[in-house]
Amino acid sequence: MNHKPLHEAMLNAVRQTLENMAFMEIMEGDQDYEIPVDEAAWTSMLIHDPVQGEVRLAMPKAVLKKLTGNIFGLNEDEITENQMNDIINELLNTIAGLFMTNLLPDEQEYQLGLPELGEEELPEVDTDTIVWKLMTSDEEPLHLFASGASLVALKSN
């Protein structure tokens, strides 16, 4: 299968999504930074076809709250958990779609699942996972993960 570079596909998807939805610029972040386990908010989405995999978006809860306030135009004390959950899901939904559009040839259709909020700790990064450690222009961390052997294999094709 012909495809475009995996790293750029994700980076451009995140940039386009955050610039349009939250008016935020995105850049490469600190590659050594790990989001503390008890502060992480994350969501995941399955890719069903033509490759099988999963994409995840994670950020500290405080960053998600700030993003939610920016997007909905609310003060922090007005923000509900439902709004925060909906924002992170919709961000990933949009990022995942753009990622696949950027990655695959124009004539290639693809099928995605629905976003699902992470209730447990973020899954560990294994050899079939690629991580993008990004940050906003306010230097707030934003991490993306793509996993699944057939998806990650596109990196080296």
Add this chain to the structure above:
Amino acid sequence: MKRIIIADDSATARMFIIRCLQIIGLGDAEMIEVEHGKEALAAAKKQPVDLLLTDLNMPVMDGETLVKWVKASPKLCDLPVIVITSAGNPAKEAHLMELGAHRVLNKPVSPPMMMDALADFIEE
């Protein structure tokens, strides 16, 4: 007053669509927000509607099924349907247009994108 149905399981996505509609001059329209295709169909059958904007990937009834139902209904078949999706590409777009969608827009939506898609609708 125009009546517009916005079908998306995400409140955030619906808010973005409504903001775009307001910016392009449709702020006076009655916006009916629903969370999936089945609710959209029920709302469209209940009262006259001028436009249906729908997401593709939704629980209960997805956007593609909704387009098929609308276009198969003698009462609703003339209703313009615009699909707004995060999972769009030229092949998918062609398929949805073949089913009867008026336009297919990719998320994230923007006012210029919406203006371009709805130019005819606004002029009416």
